[in-house]
Amino acid sequence: MTKRVVPIVQKIMSANDQIAAEIHKQLNKYRVFSMNFMASPGAGKTSLIELTVKELTDNLKLSVIDGDIATSIDADRAAAAGAHAIQVNTGGECHLDAVMLRSALEQIDLGATDLLIVENVGNLICPASFQLGTHINVLISSTPEGDDKPYKYPQMYQNIDALVINKIDLLPHVDFDLDYFLKGVEILNPGLTNFQLSCRTKEGVESWIQWVIGSLTSFTGEI
Amino acid sequence: MTQNILDIAINHGNKNNASRILQLNIVIGQLSSFIDDSIQFYWDLISKDTIAEGAILSIKRIPAKFSCLDCNNKYNLSPDGFECPECGSSHVEILTGKEFYLNSIDIE
16 A cells, blocks of 8 residues: 655644643633632642632632542632632543633523632643633733743643732742843733732732723623 | 543544554644653653554754844844844744644554
8 A cells, every 4th residue: 555645734732722622612602700729839829819719709609620630628718718619520630621611611600700710730730732712811920930930831821811920928938030030021921911929828819800800891791 | 741642542543443543743832831751751641552552753953043133133032041142132023832732643
């Protein structure tokens, strides 16, 4: 049999991206503003979600979908803060993908949700490749992780819409050159909105909250 | 990831009446976070008993190339960082390195 070459030129993530696009349409249809929180384990995703939910729950209806390999620890924290929270245990997968999110959304009343926060599995690599269809991808970096992360994980830093630098209260105690860090970010993602804060001391959190509110308001204005 | 590659390859193989897929020609950019060895490992497991069993994974790595927007220098990514080696500017543009696609398959 003769060998034939079949040209394809298809992005490997196209199947996931297609489902992500359907999710995006569905969220738009129900006017649900959505964010995908990504970070290394321990950077502060859950802490930031708790703070965000506590601040906004009086005026907005919040749903949280939490992805983890095991336990419902994070979903429980989000629920305690005031959100309708559900846990997705990924069965060993180190990231959420669009298929998992589509399934999880069946447990969310989108008609009764203003803001959906998806907390991804703690991981700086795989989540960067799996679009979920959310409106905003947020990366939470933290000062103890070191300032070389943009250089070591370029794909993550390229694919985000906002960056939170958490644990700024620890700056006097860790080797973190903020200028070096931000220079790497600027090259990979010019003009990226960033927030420097501490979930623990609450410094800088107000700007973040205002930005979330502003983004949601713009979204509902446009949709 | 590897499953996605397999699905795309089999889909196109079937559409073209392939009895076997001999080789997959994949293009991965230097800034894409994938490890060739991991893909090969999973590939051997999941391609068993499919028309892609035994297919060679040929991975072409595209280097990350930048263009300096200040001095127009074009350069490859170096271990020293992203800045322009000519003028030190961080005002740069990524030209290549983000690729991640299945370019073609060799079938019989």
